[in-house]
Amino acid sequence: MTTAAIDLKSFQEIGWMREAGRVVAEVLNLLAGMTKAGISTEDLDRTARSEILKRKAKPAFLNYRGYPCTLCVSVNEEVVHGIPRSGKVLAKGDIVSLDLGAVVKGFYADAAVTVGVDSISEDSARLIEVTRKALFLGTAQVKPENRVGDISNAVQTWVESQGMSVVREFVGHGIGRNLHEEPPVHNYGRSGTGPRLQTGMVIAIEPMVSLGGPEVRVLEDGWTAVTQDGSRSAHFEHTIAVTKEGHEVLTSIA
Ligand code: MF3
Numbered sequence: 001m002t003t004a005a006i007d008l009k010s011f012q013e014i015g016w017m018r019e020a021g022r023v024v025a026e027v028l029n030l031l032a033g034m035t036k037a038g039i040s041t042e043d044l045d046r047t048a049r050s051e052i053l054k055r056k057a058k059p060a061f062l063n064y065r066g067y068p069c070t071l072c073v074s075v076n077e078e079v080v081h082g083i084p085r086s087g088k089v090l091a092k093g094d095i096v097s098l099d100l101g102a103v104v105k106g107f108y109a110d111a112a113v114t115v116g117v118d119s120i121s122e123d124s125a126r127l128i129e130v131t132r133k134a135l136f137l138g139t140a141q142v143k144p145e146n147r148v149g150d151i152s153n154a155v156q157t158w159v160e161s162q163g164m165s166v167v168r169e170f171v172g173h174g175i176g177r178n179l180h181e182e183p184p185v186h187n188y189g190r191s192g193t194g195p196r197l198q199t200g201m202v203i204a205i206e207p208m209v210s211l212g213g214p215e216v217r218v219l220e221d222g223w224t225a226v227t228q229d230g231s232r233s234a235h236f237e238h239t240i241a242v243t244k245e246g247h248e249v250l251t252s253i254a
């Protein structure tokens with residue numbers, strides 16, 4: 001982030017982001033369907049890359065600050081930024097966060113989902129549903145006149161009411177010509193604070209929720225963030241445009 005100013009997107013720019021968002025949504029959907037026991041996280045990454053290229057888009061994460069892959073795959077106690085590798089093979093009961101970005105005409109879209117492998121524990125299923133709903137409740141706050149803190153507060157209040165914790169080291173963000181732009185979108189905070197939302201802003205909201213404590217640490221690979229207490233964590237994300245009427249989710253399949 002080079003400037004504190006929030007870049008507003010034109011109608012046409014939001015059109016490119018909608019295209020990038022559709023690519024991300026389609027490919028994530030396909031990857032979620034492949035997330036089965038016996039597949040490696042590298043297999044998922046390879047498919048992510050080829051399916052993005054097939055749609056005439058570009059991977060957003062590859063080489064971003066040295067990130068080596070197209071996809072982030074974070075399993076169980078991994079929170080975000082898990083690096084795909086051939087030795088990481090999924091097993092029944094795992095929960096798997098898939099985070100993907102694509103670029104069309106120089107404009108970015110970014111989204112994430114968490115899915116279970118075959119049957120998962122009741123706790124894991126609840127974690128996934130609480131995190132999915134956190135994104136939904138945060139998104140519901142997106143309309144002109146509301147503030148970024150209204151999103152943050154909606155996410156935090158819901159997650160903590162369910163006895164789970166919000167990861168604080170990573171945040172959502174403005175998005176557009178860059179993967180990360182102003183403003184940061186924290187997953188905790190006070191209503192009525194932060195920048196006012198306005199038509200033409202596009203943000204990525206991305207709650208990361210853990211069953212245990214909120215603390216994380218980054219592994220020696222320099223990327224993979226895991227919970228300090230080893231508890232499981234889930235992650236959902238959408239790229240969302242602020243519109244006159246409220247918002248448009250750019251990374252969902254219509
Ligand atoms: N959704 C994540 C984020 O906004 C993905 C970034 S992965 C990276 O931070 F490799 F590009 F950093």
Ligand code: CO
Nearest residue numbers: 110204206237
């Ligand atoms: Co993001």
